[in-house]
Amino acid sequence: MNLLYSADEESLRDSLRALLRSRSWSPDDGFDPDVWRLLTAELGVTGLIIPEKLGGAGATLREAALVMEELGRFLAPVPYLGCAVMATVALRVTGDTQILTRIADGSACAALAVPFAGPLPPVSVVDGALTGRVQSVADAMVADTLLVPASDGGLWEVAADGPGVVRVPVVSLDVTRPLVDLTFDGAPGRPIGPADRAVAAAFTAGSALLASEQLGVAEWCLDTTVDYAKTRLQFGRPIGSFQAVKHRLADVWVSVTQSRAVARYAAGAVSGPDDDLGGTEQRLAAALAQSHCGPAAVRAAEECVQLHGGIGFTWEHPAHLYLKRAKTTSIALGTAPAHRHALATLLTLDAAALTEPS
Amino acid sequence: MPDVRALARAFRENTPAGDSADFLRKRFDAGLAWVHYPEGLGGLGAARSQQAIVEEELAGTPSNDPRRIGIGLGMAAPTILRHGTDAQKQRFLRPLWTGEELWCQLFSEPGAGSDLAGLATRAVRDGDGWRITGQKVWTSMAHHARWAILLARTDPELPKHRGLTYFVCDMTAPGVDVRPLRQLTGEAEFNEVFLTDVFLPDDLRLGAVGEGWAVARTTLMNERVSIGGGATPRGGGLIGVLTDLWKTDPGVRSAAAQDEMMRLWVAAEAARLTGERVRQQLAAGEPGPEGSAVKLAFAELAQKITGLELELRGADGLRHDDWTMRRGELVDFEGRSPTYRWLRAKGTSIEGGTSEILRNIIAERVLGLPAEPRTDTTVPWRELPR
Numbered sequence: 001m002n003l004l005y006s007a008d009e010e011s012l013r014d015s016l017r018a019l020l021r022s023r024s025w026s027p028d029d030g031f032d033p034d035v036w037r038l039l040t041a042e043l044g045v046t047g048l049i050i051p052e053k054l055g056g057a058g059a060t061l062r063e064a065a066l067v068m069e070e071l072g073r074f075l076a077p078v079p080y081l082g083c084a085v086m087a088t089v090a091l092r093v094t095g096d097t098q099i100l101t102r103i104a105d106g107s108a109c110a111a112l113a114v115p116f117a118g119p120l121p122p123v124s125v126v127d128g129a130l131t132g133r134v135q136s137v138a139d140a141m142v143a144d145t146l147l148v149p150a151s152d153g154g155l156w157e158v159a160a161d162g163p164g165v166v167r168v169p170v171v172s173l174d175v176t177r178p179l180v181d182l183t184f185d186g187a188p189g190r191p192i193g194p195a196d197r198a199v200a201a202a203f204t205a206g207s208a209l210l211a212s213e214q215l216g217v218a219e220w221c222l223d224t225t226v227d228y229a230k231t232r233l234q235f236g237r238p239i240g241s242f243q244a245v246k247h248r249l250a251d252v253w254v255s256v257t258q259s260r261a262v263a264r265y266a267a268g269a270v271s272g273p274d275d276d277l278g279g280t281e282q283r284l285a286a287a288l289a290q291s292h293c294g295p296a297a298v299r300a301a302e303e304c305v306q307l308h309g310g311i312g313f314t315w316e317h318p319a320h321l322y323l324k325r326a327k328t329t330s331i332a333l334g335t336a337p338a339h340r341h342a343l344a345t346l347l348t349l350d351a352a353a354l355t356e357p358s
Numbered sequence: 359m360p361d362v363r364a365l366a367r368a369f370r371e372n373t374p375a376g377d378s379a380d381f382l383r384k385r386f387d388a389g390l391a392w393v394h395y396p397e398g399l400g401g402l403g404a405a406r407s408q409q410a411i412v413e414e415e416l417a418g419t420p421s422n423d424p425r426r427i428g429i430g431l432g433m434a435a436p437t438i439l440r441h442g443t444d445a446q447k448q449r450f451l452r453p454l455w456t457g458e459e460l461w462c463q464l465f466s467e468p469g470a471g472s473d474l475a476g477l478a479t480r481a482v483r484d485g486d487g488w489r490i491t492g493q494k495v496w497t498s499m500a501h502h503a504r505w506a507i508l509l510a511r512t513d514p515e516l517p518k519h520r521g522l523t524y525f526v527c528d529m530t531a532p533g534v535d536v537r538p539l540r541q542l543t544g545e546a547e548f549n550e551v552f553l554t555d556v557f558l559p560d561d562l563r564l565g566a567v568g569e570g571w572a573v574a575r576t577t578l579m580n581e582r583v584s585i586g587g588g589a590t591p592r593g594g595g596l597i598g599v600l601t602d603l604w605k606t607d608p609g610v611r612s613a614a615a616q617d618e619m620m621r622l623w624v625a626a627e628a629a630r631l632t633g634e635r636v637r638q639q640l641a642a643g644e645p646g647p648e649g650s651a652v653k654l655a656f657a658e659l660a661q662k663i664t665g666l667e668l669e670l671r672g673a674d675g676l677r678h679d680d681w682t683m684r685r686g687e688l689v690d691f692e693g694r695s696p697t698y699r700w701l702r703a704k705g706t707s708i709e710g711g712t713s714e715i716l717r718n719i720i721a722e723r724v725l726g727l728p729a730e731p732r733t734d735t736t737v738p739w740r741e742l743p744r
Contacts, residue, residue: 246721261631340620351611
């Protein structure tokens with residue numbers, strides 16, 4: 001599999017960086033509607049993986065992974081993962097066309113009504129309407145369409161501001177990707193297809209692509225810390241000239257270098273047809289990506305705070321935002337230990353399964 | 359651009375594979391040894407990535423054990439190609455590649471390990487050649503080698519990096535004394551090489567007098583690439599040894615050990631994919647510094663995986679197979695006992711540049727961090743404390 005970046009991907013990266021560099025946002029915003037609009041209208045990346053006949057760009061998840069990388073690097077407060085990756089993949093799997101067409105033209109923003117840390121029992125269907133609670137959902141505050149896995153096995157389309165839906169913002173560890181608690185109390189909706197395959201595919205694609213976001217976060221942390229270590233003087237010399245500091249940064253560079261290979265592999269692995277997203281290799285690549293890239297981003301962010309010393313511990317310096325993003329993503333869509341367990345199962349190395357009498 | 363596949367196919371059809379050495383010589387002469395080398399020197403001047411096509415077409419034909427010819431292939435050859443005279447290239451590259459002449463490396467000394475540029479072996483002018491005197495150490499294959507790449511000091515009055523010259527050493531010359539050096543594995547995989555007044559004609563000098571350090575850097579960069587290892591399949595190598603044990607011996611399995619094993623599996627796969635990406639970058643003509651990451655990760659992984667294997671084996675991990683002193687010439691991580699593996703892995707973070715030196719190199723050359731203040735690079739080598 002090609003683990004490098006293509007010329008088209010590098011050019012997309014340049015456009016994204018130019019756009020993101022020209023913007024500034026307050027981390028407290030949680031959402032920057034202008035950036036979201038520019039990503040849709042100017043670059044068309046919110047519809048990147050939507051088929052061309054529905055108004056999208058018809059690209060693969062590999063290209064979307066590159067977008068994730070840059071959004072992670074800039075910590076851009078937009079619901080790209082929730083809407084343009086996970087909800088979009090779920091909708092592609094159900095065969096929906098209506099909502100996808102609206103996401104592609106920028107008139108809709110959808111979110112899966114599933115906890116960011118991983119799926120829980122679905123919302124109940126009572127008398128043809130939805131009732132139940134889903135906590136800590138990402139990218140749902142700004143969504144107008146919620147995709148709700150329900151107890152009848154269906155994935156339901158529910159208007160986010162419709163009757164019977166209450167959204168309460170959560171004080172999130174990562175303020176740049178705010179979470180919301182959802183309550184459905186007899187909320188009307190429309191089943192659009194079976195939920196299981198759609199949600200599983202969305203989580204596999206999401207896990208694989210989250211690795212690219214984690215790569216972008218880790219790269220920012222490494223670059224920023226290296227720059228600081230070159231200019232910060234103590235004991236009459238740049239702190240980056242001390243081996244105690246440079247060896248730690250060398251280790252971060254190694255793990256970031258590995259993250260790049262792993263994230264590219266994962267993005268490539270999930271870039272085939274949607275029917276393959278439930279495949280062993282696809283799930284393995286996604287679990288590998290989250291087992292490696294999540295902890296690698298956390299480590300890069302922790303070293304960023306530590307090697308910046310006092311200034312890294314302040315609210316004023318952005319290091320804490322990357323720390324919170326890194327830790328949040330390492331738990332989101334399953335923790336690293338959970339993904340390692342999934343890997344053991346996929347590789348037929350799980351001790352419990354091996355010792356079962358056959 | 360030459361049609362590498364057609365050439366390889368035609369070569370295979372027209373060349374009898376009877377005598378192995380003869381076949382390899384013909385393969386070299388056909389330019390199918392290393393296609394990215396120039397024509398007449400075993401190559402076709404093609405892209406390095408084309409080599410895979412040759413290997414595919416010539417699979418199953420006579421070949422050399424890469425571990426036997428590794429030092430020649432990975433270190434001597436690229437250095438000769440870059441810094442050698444035409445006569446040196448013509449003389450050395452063909453038998454190096456065919457394995458008819460083995461090579462070793464005379465760099466490290468008892469007093470010059472990480473600080474290689476501080477080495478003390480002297481080369482003194484003597485008529486139309488040089489007299490070499492000194493002691494080298496950690497020399498694999500020295501007792502088989504016909505030639506060595508040698509770094510020696512030609513001017514002790516200059517600062518240490520500037521007084522070095524690079525030679526090809528004739529291992530059969532009088533005054534070359536090779537003695538086995540026993541390691542903590544119990545084996546003597548390496549040698550000590552004592553050089554006493556060894557005469558080398560000037561045409562065995564590689565590069566200009568005083569340019570030895572620049573020439574040596576070509577060798578060292580290629581050493582790290584080759585120590586980083588070639589392509590292995592997923593789950594292969596040492597992690598495969600561990601997972602095979604896990605699958606076949608129920609006694610080693612526990613939930614706690616499983617997570618530790620899976621951490622190592624993930625680390626091994628991440629390192630493997632990184633190596634794969636490095637090869638793709640090389641093939642695309644965009645070599646990057648990521649090879650250092652591969653070597654560093656491989657060293658740490660080998661130690662952790664072999665350590666966990668001994669723990670999993672418990673009481674069995676207390677038994678070693680054999681401490682008899684022997685000549686263990688080829689490193690064999692997978693075929694030998696678990697305790698051998700664990701002990702041998704301790705060398706992976708020392709040989710070919712310690713992990714500490716590699717971190718310095720990454721920090722300074724890749725990340726651009728400032729060097730440590732140093733006092734040893736500007737004064738004459740003779741005045742340094744040793």
